[in-house]
Amino acid sequence: xxxxxxHFKERAHExxxxxxxxxxxxxxxGKFVAKRRASLLELDDFEGTREAGRAIRQRVLDDLDTWLxxxxxxxxxxxxKVLFAQTxxxxxxxxxxxxxRHGVRxxxxxxSMVSEESALDHAIEGAGLKVVETDLGEYIxxxxxxxxxxxxxxxxxxxxxxxxxxxxxxxxxxxxxTGIEELTLEARLVLREHYLTAxxxxxxxxxxxxxxxxxxxxxxxxxxxLTTTLPKxxxxxxxxxxxxxxxxxxxxxxxxxxxxxxxQSISNYVDVLxxxxxxxxxxxxxxxxxxxxxxxxSNVLASDVREALRCIRCGACMNHCPVYQNIGGHSYGxxxxxxxxxxxxxxxxxxxxxxxxPQASTLCNQCGVVCPxxxxxxxLQRKLREAEFERGLRPWSERxxxxxxxxxxxRPALYGALTRMGVRxxxxxxxxxxxxxxLPFGRGWTEGRDMPAPAGRTxxxxxxxxxxxxxxxxxxxx
Amino acid sequence: xxxxxxxxxxxDLMRPSIxxxxxxxxxxxGAEVYVPPTQTCCGQPGYNSGDRAGALPLARKVVAEFExxxxxxxxxxxxxxxxxxxxxxxxxxxxAWSVRAAALADKTYELTDFLTRVLKVDAVPGGxxxxxxxxxxxxxxxxxMGVKAQPRALLxxxxxxxxxxxxxxxxxxxxxxxxxxxxxxxSTRLADNKCQHIANTDADAVVLxxxxxxxxxxxxxxxxxxxxxxxxxxxxxxxxxxxx
Numbered sequence: 001x002x003x004x005x006x007h008f009k010e011r012a013h014e015x016x017x018x019x020x021x022x023x024x025x026x027x028x029x030g031k032f033v034a035k036r037r038a039s040l041l042e043l044d045d046f047e048g049t050r051e052a053g054r055a056i057r058q059r060v061l062d063d064l065d066t067w068l069x070x071x072x073x074x075x076x077x078x079x080x081k082v083l084f085a086q087t088x089x090x091x092x093x094x095x096x097x098x099x100x101r102h103g104v105r106x107x108x109x110x111x112s113m114v115s116e117e118s119a120l121d122h123a124i125e126g127a128g129l130k131v132v133e134t135d136l137g138e139y140i141x142x143x144x145x146x147x148x149x150x151x152x153x154x155x156x157x158x159x160x161x162x163x164x165x166x167x168x169x170x171x172x173x174x175x176x177x178t179g180i181e182e183l184t185l186e187a188r189l190v191l192r193e194h195y196l197t198a199x200x201x202x203x204x205x206x207x208x209x210x211x212x213x214x215x216x217x218x219x220x221x222x223x224x225x226l227t228t229t230l231p232k233x234x235x236x237x238x239x240x241x242x243x244x245x246x247x248x249x250x251x252x253x254x255x256x257x258x259x260x261x262x263x264q265s266i267s268n269y270v271d272v273l274x275x276x277x278x279x280x281x282x283x284x285x286x287x288x289x290x291x292x293x294x295x296x297x298s299n300v301l302a303s304d305v306r307e308a309l310r311c312i313r314c315g316a317c318m319n320h321c322p323v324y325q326n327i328g329g330h331s332y333g334x335x336x337x338x339x340x341x342x343x344x345x346x347x348x349x350x351x352x353x354x355x356x357x358p359q360a361s362t363l364c365n366q367c368g369v370v371c372p373x374x375x376x377x378x379x380l381q382r383k384l385r386e387a388e389f390e391r392g393l394r395p396w397s398e399r400x401x402x403x404x405x406x407x408x409x410x411r412p413a414l415y416g417a418l419t420r421m422g423v424r425x426x427x428x429x430x431x432x433x434x435x436x437x438x439l440p441f442g443r444g445w446t447e448g449r450d451m452p453a454p455a456g457r458t459x460x461x462x463x464x465x466x467x468x469x470x471x472x473x474x475x476x477x478x
Numbered sequence: 479x480x481x482x483x484x485x486x487x488x489x490d491l492m493r494p495s496i497x498x499x500x501x502x503x504x505x506x507x508g509a510e511v512y513v514p515p516t517q518t519c520c521g522q523p524g525y526n527s528g529d530r531a532g533a534l535p536l537a538r539k540v541v542a543e544f545e546x547x548x549x550x551x552x553x554x555x556x557x558x559x560x561x562x563x564x565x566x567x568x569x570x571x572x573x574a575w576s577v578r579a580a581a582l583a584d585k586t587y588e589l590t591d592f593l594t595r596v597l598k599v600d601a602v603p604g605g606x607x608x609x610x611x612x613x614x615x616x617x618x619x620x621x622x623m624g625v626k627a628q629p630r631a632l633l634x635x636x637x638x639x640x641x642x643x644x645x646x647x648x649x650x651x652x653x654x655x656x657x658x659x660x661x662x663x664x665s666t667r668l669a670d671n672k673c674q675h676i677a678n679t680d681a682d683a684v685v686l687x688x689x690x691x692x693x694x695x696x697x698x699x700x701x702x703x704x705x706x707x708x709x710x711x712x713x714x715x716x717x718x719x720x721x722x
Binding site: 009012013016322323326327359360361362363364365366368369379382384385386387388389390394398399402403405406408409410412415419422423433435442443444445447448449450451452454455457458459460462463464 | 535700
């Protein structure tokens, strides 16, 4: 996917002023939050389950190479081929090679965020093959000239029903429909034809299960089931970090994932796909491949933000993020938006290509408290801010300002003298309502807000004066 | 009981009445209050901006100034949260300072939390304020220090104060320290959403426990043309300071 994270500020500006998008964002915002909250009440002990989820994911990361080896062994024993991709380009090359080997001309695809990292659809079309996205959201984006997704689990959440109605009429050449049921029925009719004629299916993978060599798919539309069982070839693509030790672990994580994502007790479909069709079996694919992707993940594992790899892609962090709720996913400029994207994107594409992402957060920790696997997202954002500071990726004015503050605040007498002058100066900038309309070094503030003026004298000065006057009795500790 | 009052740099510079309100509340609750005259900043601006080296000397200074007290209390969830939950990370790798910082962290409290859970105050000296208020839960106080019921319980002791909750009272106002200047447009939008929720309650005042959020919310209210809704620190309402 094209990287546009360097343009975060401009994009956020554009999105903040896009009336249609703002309407769409406000409409969905409360729904996720309310549904999640209600569904958590079904659990006897959400915090206990959350801790178990954290522990499962952390256990994997602590010995990732071992769990991957176990997964590979068990998947191979069931007739699947496990391939490893180091880079986005390798994902695409592996897919095209498999397609050639099996004489594939048409590919159907269920949702895969990892394939967005490598712009797989473009590579497939570039090789002269046809590809059809079958997740409704991804399909909408595909027929809109491959518009990028804006959310982990709802890629087209930024679009209104009316916008989808226009797109369908244009892409399908049918009369414009506005009912949600009619629209989904139309998508279903169009897609059904492709399921039956495709030569290969590509899916993502919510979990790779080490003990059985299976891939687990968590979906609501049933499209993944058709995509991975009707054609004779199935490729599951996901990151190296998605392995979990056992099906029992999957069961625990499944108590957290749908509830955190959509507020469902369980998703409509959970596919556990294991190996190829055996002799005498009626169901299953003839050829099954796993493409297990590194593409920056081992760098994350070796870094001090490794906890981000615990992510199970529920989207709760962005659903609850006040920044995401107002600027939408496209502002972040790459595959992964919101708080988790503010860690993963700079780690995968380079901090210098996404310097705003770890900074564009109020550190309010709403994301941290809802994360079902306890990723301390604001702490990780702070770690990346440290990396930016150390690597000189911050503007000189910011560095100079911080240095000056530290230097002053270490010297109480000097600090007292300078702040005494500073607050008087600021006070003199205020109008008669004690408001400053324009701050000399804070245009970012006063473009949209006034600055309430300081009282004019510092607490330290006033307190010292009161002590001298004897109105405050307590002295320093002896 | 000797309580060290950390007024915080923002209160020192911008709104000293909050410091005096805190002082009055602590003394009324029976504490002997010590105000280190050399206090400045807890180091949070540097720490949150990635300047760990700049934050460290300021954090050491706070530890040295307050460790002889029985408690450190601040009229801010953000600054008390910095000391209580982040100093451990800041001092990691320095065994001697880690021990001292951990000891201070254990006895560091946000003001309303301290008044309710440690001093267990029955009454507050306020009473000057009468009106309909709504309460904004600042992020660090709420999610780092567990401050939620405490200010509401104390405000309920002020006769003439009627609390009406706004929608999304736990959602960030958009301040975020230097975020408010670096991403002014996003910050303003978040503040604007907050102002709308406040306006919807028809409250005379929004009350909260962190001056950063106060400046942000008040700044946006005034720019929106609301000259009337007051923005008050919970300590000011409880102590009857700065609200005349």
